[in-house]
Amino acid sequence: xxxxxxxxxxxxxxxxxxxxxxxxxxxxxxxxxxxxxxxxxxxxxxxxxxxxxxxxxxxxxxxxxxxxxxxxxxxxxxxxxxxxxxxxxxxxxxxxxxxxxxxxxxxxxxxxxxxxxxxxxxxxxxxxxxxxxxxxxxxxxxxxxxxxxxxxxxxxxxxxxxxxxxxxxxxxxxxxxxxxxxxxxxxxxxxxxxxxxxxxxxxxxxxxxxxxxxxxxxxxxxxxxxxxxxxxxxxxxxxxxxxxxxxxxxxxxxxxxxxxxxxxxxxxxxxxxxxxxxxxxxxxxxxxxxxxxxxxxxxxxxxxxxxxxxxxxxxxxxxxxxxxxxxxxxxxxxxxxxxxxxxxxxxxxxxxxxxxxxxxxxxxxx
Amino acid sequence: xxxxxxxxxxxxxxxxxxxxxxxxxxxxxxxxxxxxxxxxxxxxxxxxxxxxxxxxxxxxxxxxxxxxxxxxxxxxxxxxxxxxxxxxxxxxxxxxxxxxxxxxxxxxxxxxxxxxxxxxxxxxxxxxxxxxxxxxxxxxxxxxxxxxxxxxxxxxxxxxxxxxxxxxxxxxxxxxxxxxxxxxxxxxxxxxxxxxxxxxxxxxxxxxxxxxxxxxxxxxxxxxxxxxxxxxxxxxxxxxxxxxxxxxxxxxxxxxxxxxxxxxxxxxxxxxxxxxxxxxxxxxxxxxxxxxxxxxxxxxxxxxxxxxxxxxxxxxxxxxxxxxxxxxxxxxxxxxxxxxxxxxxxxxxxxxxxxxxxxxxxxxxxxxxxxxxxxxxxxxxxxxxxxxxxxxxxxxxxxxxxxxxxxxxxxxxxxxxxxxxxxxxxxxxxxxxxxxxxxxxxxxxxxxxxxxxxxxxxxxxxxxxxxxxxxxxxxxxxxxxxxxxxxxxxxxxxxxxxxxxxxxxxxxxxxxxxxxxxxxxxxxxxxxxxxxxxxxxxxxxxxxxxxxxxxxxxxxxxxxxxxxxxxxxxxxxxxxxxxxxxxxxxxxxxxxxxxxxxxxxxxxxxxxxxxxxxxxxxxxxxxxxxxxxxx
Numbered sequence: 001x002x003x004x005x006x007x008x009x010x011x012x013x014x015x016x017x018x019x020x021x022x023x024x025x026x027x028x029x030x031x032x033x034x035x036x037x038x039x040x041x042x043x044x045x046x047x048x049x050x051x052x053x054x055x056x057x058x059x060x061x062x063x064x065x066x067x068x069x070x071x072x073x074x075x076x077x078x079x080x081x082x083x084x085x086x087x088x089x090x091x092x093x094x095x096x097x098x099x100x101x102x103x104x105x106x107x108x109x110x111x112x113x114x115x116x117x118x119x120x121x122x123x124x125x126x127x128x129x130x131x132x133x134x135x136x137x138x139x140x141x142x143x144x145x146x147x148x149x150x151x152x153x154x155x156x157x158x159x160x161x162x163x164x165x166x167x168x169x170x171x172x173x174x175x176x177x178x179x180x181x182x183x184x185x186x187x188x189x190x191x192x193x194x195x196x197x198x199x200x201x202x203x204x205x206x207x208x209x210x211x212x213x214x215x216x217x218x219x220x221x222x223x224x225x226x227x228x229x230x231x232x233x234x235x236x237x238x239x240x241x242x243x244x245x246x247x248x249x250x251x252x253x254x255x256x257x258x259x260x261x262x263x264x265x266x267x268x269x270x271x272x273x274x275x276x277x278x279x280x281x282x283x284x285x286x287x288x289x290x291x292x293x294x295x296x297x298x299x300x301x302x303x304x305x306x307x308x309x310x311x312x313x314x315x316x317x318x319x320x321x322x323x324x325x326x327x328x329x330x331x332x333x334x335x336x337x338x339x340x341x342x343x344x345x346x347x348x349x350x351x352x353x354x355x356x357x358x359x360x361x362x363x364x365x366x
Numbered sequence: 367x368x369x370x371x372x373x374x375x376x377x378x379x380x381x382x383x384x385x386x387x388x389x390x391x392x393x394x395x396x397x398x399x400x401x402x403x404x405x406x407x408x409x410x411x412x413x414x415x416x417x418x419x420x421x422x423x424x425x426x427x428x429x430x431x432x433x434x435x436x437x438x439x440x441x442x443x444x445x446x447x448x449x450x451x452x453x454x455x456x457x458x459x460x461x462x463x464x465x466x467x468x469x470x471x472x473x474x475x476x477x478x479x480x481x482x483x484x485x486x487x488x489x490x491x492x493x494x495x496x497x498x499x500x501x502x503x504x505x506x507x508x509x510x511x512x513x514x515x516x517x518x519x520x521x522x523x524x525x526x527x528x529x530x531x532x533x534x535x536x537x538x539x540x541x542x543x544x545x546x547x548x549x550x551x552x553x554x555x556x557x558x559x560x561x562x563x564x565x566x567x568x569x570x571x572x573x574x575x576x577x578x579x580x581x582x583x584x585x586x587x588x589x590x591x592x593x594x595x596x597x598x599x600x601x602x603x604x605x606x607x608x609x610x611x612x613x614x615x616x617x618x619x620x621x622x623x624x625x626x627x628x629x630x631x632x633x634x635x636x637x638x639x640x641x642x643x644x645x646x647x648x649x650x651x652x653x654x655x656x657x658x659x660x661x662x663x664x665x666x667x668x669x670x671x672x673x674x675x676x677x678x679x680x681x682x683x684x685x686x687x688x689x690x691x692x693x694x695x696x697x698x699x700x701x702x703x704x705x706x707x708x709x710x711x712x713x714x715x716x717x718x719x720x721x722x723x724x725x726x727x728x729x730x731x732x733x734x735x736x737x738x739x740x741x742x743x744x745x746x747x748x749x750x751x752x753x754x755x756x757x758x759x760x761x762x763x764x765x766x767x768x769x770x771x772x773x774x775x776x777x778x779x780x781x782x783x784x785x786x787x788x789x790x791x792x793x794x795x796x797x798x799x800x801x802x803x804x805x806x807x808x809x810x811x812x813x814x815x816x817x818x819x820x821x822x823x824x825x826x827x828x829x830x831x832x833x834x835x836x837x838x839x840x841x842x843x844x845x846x847x848x849x850x851x852x853x854x855x856x857x858x859x860x861x862x863x864x865x866x867x868x869x870x871x872x873x874x875x876x877x878x879x880x881x882x883x884x885x886x887x888x889x890x891x892x893x894x895x896x897x898x899x900x901x902x903x904x905x906x907x908x909x910x911x912x913x914x915x916x917x918x919x920x921x922x923x924x925x926x927x928x929x930x931x932x933x934x935x936x937x938x939x940x941x942x943x944x945x946x947x948x949x950x951x952x953x954x955x956x957x958x959x960x961x962x963x964x965x966x967x968x969x970x971x972x973x974x975x976x977x978x979x980x981x982x983x984x985x986x987x988x989x990x991x992x993x994x995x996x997x
Contacts, residue, residue: 133377176381229594232418235403235411248419253594273404277397284393291386295379303378307385314389321396325403 013359019286027338034259050342054349061353073121080118084153110343128301161332168315226256234268241272302358427583430610434619446524447499450492456516531654535682538572539660583610614845616645625650634948635683641828644838651683688817692905695812702765704871710738716748742878754810763789769826788815824945831934835865893959902933904954926950931958935966
């Protein structure tokens with residue numbers, strides 16, 4: 001017992017735990033600020049509840065040896081695919097998309113958020129079983145399919161934002177698995193073609209977002225409105241910000257979807273550039289710490305798993321921060337740990353749990 | 367042995383370093399972008415955020431009251447309720463309009479048109495659906511507020527003209543400022559922060575228009591915090607409007623009312639003024655209209671009633687209509703006679719008419735041998751024909767010009783007519799043919815092309831009444847008063863014009879005018895008032911030719927002559943000039959003189975310290991019509 005009390009704190013990576021907790025706390029504060037006095041005022045309380053759920057889930061995942069999860073990853077992945085397959089066919093349409101499963105108590109689950117964990121586990125398992133310096137074509141196809149199939153299924157819901165968040169997995173897996181140079185060339189060309197071709201598949205509102213991204217002043221009240229108002233919110237925050245719950249753009253409703261996609265603009269408005277800098281530093285520290293953990297992992301599987309998870313979170317965060325200030329088009333990608341959303345928050349904490357699990361088992365003789 | 371011991375993880379480790387560095391670079395890049403927007407361009411965005419959240423709504427200042435010279439209110443404001451429709455919050459326009467149509471019993475299409483008309487404005491600008499709601503209507507709208515949040519009752523102020531039509535033409539009325547008026551004012555006063563907004567009510571006629579700046583005050587503003595739907599969620603600033611100044615007019619409401627009563631069933635005009643100062647005591651044009659009609663939106667039917675009335679009630683007959691002066695022209699002729707070397711004692715024999723240039727010019731009577739004073743007393747045309755011929759048109763025009771005819775009097779009301787003082791030069795310029803000598807004979811008795819306004823006659827009569835010949839500028843402004851500071855400002859237009867009186871000339875004309883009223887045989891002898899020393903001159907203006915006119919009372923009213931009476935009182939130290947004109951009044955003596963005498967009596971009684979009771983008696987005594995007499 002005394003030995004455990006001595007080992008546990010040293011083995012549980014407190015830095016990553018506290019960084020994730022800090023980001024979650026900031027998220028709860030911003031959800032409270034952006035919803036106070038509205039019909040959504042209860043969301044901050046719910047977000048706290050989800051954070052607790054996430055912590056419990058992280059604890060459970062910490063207790064399970066990630067190597068067992070890697071072994072069972074094909075099964076987990078298969079189950080996730082079944083759910084994603086079931087949704088577009090039998091799911092109930094909520095807010096224009098069949099992305100949700102009712103779980104009772106007024107809560108809904110977004111399976112696509114949890115599917116990303118299964119994807120990460122499967123990719124790590126595949127790469128653990130192909131540890132050559134350069135990937136074999138067979139493995140490359142397998143990785144592509146492992147990411148491509150759930151992307152297609154989520155697009156069918158349709159939920160472009162979440163589907164896009166799966167792509168960093170593929171890129172990270174290919175990069176860390178070791179992709180031959182000519183494959184990068186193929187990827188580049190096919191990716192360009194896909195983006196060009198997808199223009200014909202995109203919905204009108206999605207096209208509008210891209211158009212207005214290219215020219216925010218296109219229509220002040222139309223599609224460009226969100227981008228422009230978000231930028232006004234951010235810019236008007238100045239150096240020190242307007243203070244918590246004092247953001248006029250956010251509180252008076254000029255800022256669109258301010259408790260989810262544009263929560264960072266609300267943060268920038270209320271806490272200013274100082275808040276933005278501190279927040280980005282926290283995120284940077286989280287990424288850096290997770291990468292350090294990946295370095296120290298005891299095996300290739302654990303290392304790749306942590307890398308996939310942290311790069312997924314980092315990609316979402318950076319894209320969201322860029323999107324808020326209008327550097328990237330509005331895509332519906334939320335800010336992990338901060339944006340309101342139970343499934344997203346719990347899934348993010350599950351990822352933290354897996355990272356902690358890898359870190360916990362970094363010493364060979366446990 | 368664990369698997370990791372055999373692995374070569376160096377490529378993975380080096381890639382981790384690449385990614386870690388890349389992540390920090392991206393974070394630094396994003397921080398840089400936020401730095402640009404928040405620190406470098408922060409102020410610009412802050413302005414935009416403020417513009418987003420604040421809406422400045424101008425608040426119209428309470429308009430200054432208008433009082434008569436005794437402090438009786440002529441125009442004031444009362445609270446009024448206006449129903450507004452906020453289109454942005456309207457879910458079902460037809461349902462909203464049906465509700466309003468039913469409540470106010472108005473055609474649905476009317477409301478629909480009104481909303482359509484304002485289509486070009488931003489949708490957060492409310493549409494005025496109905497003005498002047500009653501308290502119960504306000505209640506009915508507010509009872510359905512949950513169902514119709516788009517309908518809002520706004521408290522405003524409405525102009526009220528307490529005396530109705532009695533002072534319509536001199537007060538004028540308010541109307542929506544047109545885009546042209548706003549543009550014209552912006553040009554005249556560049557940078558004026560108090561420019562009216564299009565649609566705001568400003569003075570359109572009368573003293574309301576002349577003294578718009580004095581009465582309007584300075585608009586304030588209320589700054590509201592609005593949300594992204596344009597709904598007001600709070601107030602952030604309040605700049606109180608400065609109320610307009612009180613305007614006290616020179617008008618005496620008692621006299622104005624006497625004139626209004628007299629003209630209740632007549633068409634014409636009356637003006638009374640102080641000959642020394644030019645202060646207008648009464649100014650009436652009949653028929654009049656109720657200026658309160660204009661403080662709400664006039665309906666098409668009401669508007670057509672007014673503009674299609676053959677008597678043109680919107681015209682201010684005192685200064686906007688020109689007429690032949692007829693015999694009231696004779697005092698000004700007398701001045702020309704006295705200043706052109708003609709002896710007033712010289713007699714002309716009147717056999718009932720004379721022939722000039724082969725044409726017979728008729729006199730309305732057979733006066734025998736008359737001198738100037740008698741000619742004025744009995745209004746002998748033959749005398750003035752003879753003297754007019756001797757003077758020539760240029761001398762007549764010169765004298766008329768001295769008394770202010772042919773040009774505006776300078777009254778503080780707009781749209782004053784010039785009238786015509788004919789001359790050979792005028793004939794060539796305006797009519798493109800030479801002056802006929804026979805016309806000089808007609809002009810000698812105020813017929814022919816000569817045209818005057820009642821106000822010009824009143825101003826000219828002041829020049830005759832004043833022994834020093836002073837020709838005042840008629841005006842309505844008496845005292846302005848700043849309601850906050852109590853500061854008073856008086857404006858008295860200085861007139862530099864005066865009539866040069868040769869010795870004895872003034873007394874001669876005044877004697878003639880005194881005899882008109884106070885000596886048997888005078889054309890207005892029937893209107894004499896004991897102790898008043900009223901001096902005056904009657905006149906009648908032919909509407910149709912001489913032959914028809916002989917049928918007299920048998921003529922339908924519109925063919926009867928117009929009646930004039932121009933007067934002042936008392937004879938020495940005159941205090942009031944009164945001019946009355948009655949269209950189709952037939953004779954100045956019977957139709958116009960009684961009112962003039964009454965107005966003069968009222969003012970003289972008042973200036974001698976008459977109590978309100980005595981004044982009420984003067985005003986209330988029935989106005990007997992003097993028997994019709996020749997003029």
